[in-house]
Amino acid sequence: MQYLRNSRAKRSTMTYLHFKALHIIFVVSWFAGLFYMPRLFVYHTEANDKSALEKEILFAQFTKMEKLLWNAIMTPACWLALLCGTAMLYINPALLDQDWMKLKLLFVLGLLGYHSFTRKILLELRAGKFRYTSFQLRLFNEIATIFLFSIVFLVVLKNTVDWLWGVLGLTTFAILIMTAVRIVRSMRKKNKKD
16 A cells, blocks of 8 residues: 555656656746747838838848748747646646746746737738837847746745845846947947948
8 A cells, every 4th residue: 555655656756756857847948938029029110211112121031931830930939838737736736835936927927918919910921011210129128138037036046135236236237238238329320420
């Protein structure tokens, strides 16, 4: 009888670990799309400055790439990551009693909002509506990085306070980098005028 209980516990642990491995793989795939899609948006937007022929060719290519990335990678990876994460919580419901997990799930909801907003931008660009500059889209791209850092720090440290320092450091670093980029860009524009 003890052998059967140990055998079931071992199978349950193995199943949990299988779902955990798959969850990590799908999260990595999802984030690959979340990082690349806004970059495509930047290039798609900057193609507006090209000649009419170049613009037509680039728009067709970027629209095709964005559609493929959304349909073949981002959306399936998102759903599979959520499915595996839900399976892990089903196998080990005690995780839901931990504060770090509750905060992580809030970040996942935020990430789903980011994912949905990415879809909105995708549809606008496909329709020829360019509401955001390439600089704004570059900033938008950094939001996924903040989500990634927040979630990874929470999962690894399992602490609802320590993750904050990592995210604040990353945010400060991102602001400094973006400020430097703006300064260099304005210096280049000034040098071109002279």
